[in-house]
Amino acid sequence: MLTLLILIIVLAFVFDFINGFHDAANSIATIVSTKVLTPFQAVVWAAFFNFAAYFISKYIFKEFGIGNTVAKWVHPEFITLQVILAGIVAAIIWNLITWWFGIPSSSSHTLMGGFIGAALANAKGFSLAGVAVINYAKVVPTFLFIFLAPLIGMFIAFFITIGIVHLCKRSNPYKAENWFKRLQLVSSAAFSIGHGGNDAQKVMGIIGAAMIYYEGTKGHHMDFNTFANQYSWVPFTSFFCIGLGTMSGGWKIVKTMGTKITKVTPLEGVAAETAGAITLFLTEHFKIPVSTTHTITGSIIGVGATKRLSAVRWGVTINLLWAWIITIPISALMAASIFYLLKFII
Numbered sequence: 001m002l003t004l005l006i007l008i009i010v011l012a013f014v015f016d017f018i019n020g021f022h023d024a025a026n027s028i029a030t031i032v033s034t035k036v037l038t039p040f041q042a043v044v045w046a047a048f049f050n051f052a053a054y055f056i057s058k059y060i061f062k063e064f065g066i067g068n069t070v071a072k073w074v075h076p077e078f079i080t081l082q083v084i085l086a087g088i089v090a091a092i093i094w095n096l097i098t099w100w101f102g103i104p105s106s107s108s109h110t111l112m113g114g115f116i117g118a119a120l121a122n123a124k125g126f127s128l129a130g131v132a133v134i135n136y137a138k139v140v141p142t143f144l145f146i147f148l149a150p151l152i153g154m155f156i157a158f159f160i161t162i163g164i165v166h167l168c169k170r171s172n173p174y175k176a177e178n179w180f181k182r183l184q185l186v187s188s189a190a191f192s193i194g195h196g197g198n199d200a201q202k203v204m205g206i207i208g209a210a211m212i213y214y215e216g217t218k219g220h221h222m223d224f225n226t227f228a229n230q231y232s233w234v235p236f237t238s239f240f241c242i243g244l245g246t247m248s249g250g251w252k253i254v255k256t257m258g259t260k261i262t263k264v265t266p267l268e269g270v271a272a273e274t275a276g277a278i279t280l281f282l283t284e285h286f287k288i289p290v291s292t293t294h295t296i297t298g299s300i301i302g303v304g305a306t307k308r309l310s311a312v313r314w315g316v317t318i319n320l321l322w323a324w325i326i327t328i329p330i331s332a333l334m335a336a337s338i339f340y341l342l343k344f345i346i
Contacts, residue, residue, distance in 0.1 A: 001214065004081045004346065008210045009234075011088045013241045016203040018092060019107040020050065020245015022099045023199060023292055031188045031273075034266045036181045045185070046192040047246040053196030054239035057284070064235055065287030066198060068224040069138050070205025071212070073112060074119040078133045082342050083122050084210045087114035090335035098323065105323045106291035110331045111202055112142060115209075117332025121339040141288050146324060149279060149290040150298025157275035157302030164267055165306070180266035187273035192246075194280025195292045200238040202289055207234050264300065272299040294324060 028042035037045060057064055074083070091107070091114040098105040116134060123133045168176050208227045211234075215222055228235055264272065276292070276299045283290045 001081065001217065004085065005210055005214050008081060008085050008088060009207055011085070011092065012203050012207050012210075013237060015088055015092050015095070015107075015111070015206075016200065016238055016241040017245035017248075018095050018099070019199050019203070020047075020242040021248040022095050022107055022245075023195060028188065031184050031269060033264050034181070034184065034269045036184045036266060036269070042188075043247050045188065046195075047243040049189045049192035050196035050200070050246050051239050051243035053193045053200065054236060056193060057197050057201065057239075058235070061197075061284065063225065064201050064204055064228050066201035066284060066289045067204035067208060067228065067235070069142070069287050069289055070111070070115075070202050071209040071224050072135050072138045073115055073142070073205075074133055074209075075135050076213070076216075078119045078123055079209055079213050080122060081210060081213060082339060082346060083118040084115070084206060084213075086118035086121070086335045086339035086342055087111065087116075088206060089338050090114035090117065090331050093334060094327065094331050098327075105327045106146070106293050107199060108142075108202055108289050108291045109146060109324070109327045111206065112139070112289075113328035113331030114335040115206065116328075117335035118339040120332070121336035141286075142290075143328075145283065145288055145290045146294060149283065150294045150301070152282075153272075153275050153279045153295045153298035154302035154305070156278055157271050157299040158306055160275055161268060161271040161303050161306040164271060168267075177266055180270050183270045184266055184273065187270045187277065190277035191273040191280070191292075191296070194277045194284070196239055196242055197284050198280050198290060198292060200235075200242045203238045203241075204228070204235050205289075207238075264303065268303040272296065272303045275299040275302065291324075 028037075028039070028046045031037050031045075032039050032042050088111075091110045094105070094110045094114075095107055098110075116139070119133045205224075208224050211227055211231060212222055212224070222230070273296075276296045279295045279299070280290065280292065
C-alpha cells in the first residue's frame with residue numbers, strides 16, 4: 001500500500017507539472033501577443049509568481065481552502081488509493097491530449113471528472129446507488145463555476161476596459177500604450193499568483209485525500225488542515241512543480257489564447273488579466289476551485305466585446321465551450337475504465 005501511495009504522490013506532481021505547461025498560456029498569452037515580453041521572459045515571469053502564490057496562500061489566506069474542497073469532492077467511504085490513482089492517470093492522459101491539439105481545456109475539471117468517475121466505478125457503477133459517492137456541497141459550486149467563472153471574468157473585463165478607455169480618451173496614444181505595457185507586467189503577475197494559488201492546491205487536495213486515507217488504514221485520523229501542517233512539504237512542492245511546469249511553456253495554447261479569440265492590445269491585456277486575477281482571488285477566498293482557462297477566456301471575450309461583438313471570433317469560442325463541456329464526462333469514463341483495469345492488476 002505504501003508503494004501505491006508513493007506512486008500516487010509522484011504522478012500527482014507529474015500532473016501538477018503538466019498543469020503548469022498546459023495552463024502557462026493562461027497567464028502569458030496576452031503579454032506575449034502584445035509583445036511586452038518575449039515568450040522566454042514571459043514564462044520565467046509567470047513561473048516566479050506561480051510559486052510566490054504559495055507564500056500568499058500560507059501567510060495571507062492562512063489556509064489552503066481550495067485543496068480542502070478538492071479532497072472532499074468524494075465522500076471518504078468511497079475513496080481508496082486505486083480510485084485516486086485511476087483519477088490522476090485519466091487526468092494526465094486528457095491533459096496531454098488537449099495540450100497536443102492546442103485545446104485550452106480545464107485541468108481542474110479534468111481532475112474532478114477523473115476523481116469522481118473512478119469513485120463511481122468503485123461504488124459498482126453509474127447507478128442510483130452510486131449517487132451517494134459525490135459530495136454535492138463541494139462539487140456543485142465547482143461545477144457551477146464552469147459557467148460562472150468565465151461570465152464573471154467577462155463582465156469585470158468589459159467594465160474595466162470601458163472605464164480605462166473613458167479615463168484615457170484624452171491621453172497621448174503613444175505614451176498611454178507604453179504605460180499599459182508596463183502595467184501588463186503587474187496584471188500578468190497578479191493573474192499568475194491567482195493561477196498558482198488556485199491550481200497548485202488542486203494537486204494538494206488529491207494528495208491530501210490519499211494520505212488521509214492511508215493514515216486512516218493505520219488507525220490515525222486527520223483532517224485536511226492537519227495534513228497540510230504535518231506534511232508541509234506537500235504544499236511547498238505542489239507550488240514548486242506548477243512553477244517548473246510553467247517554465248516549460250505551452251506554445252500551442254498561447255497561440256490560441258493570445259491571437260485566435262480576439263486581437264489584444266496592451267490596454268486590453270491589462271483589463272483581461274486584472275479581471276482574471278480578481279475572479280481567481282475571489283474564488284480562492286470562497287474556497288471554490290475554478291478553471292483559470294475558463295476565467296481568462298471569459299476575460300478576453302469581455303475585452304473583445306467592448307469594441308463590437310463581431311471582434312470576438314465566436315467560432316473559436318464555441319469550440320472552446322465544447323471542449324469544456326466534454327472534459328468532465330470523458331475524464332470520468334476514462335478514470336472508470338482505468339479503475340477496472342487496476343482492479344485486475346493491483
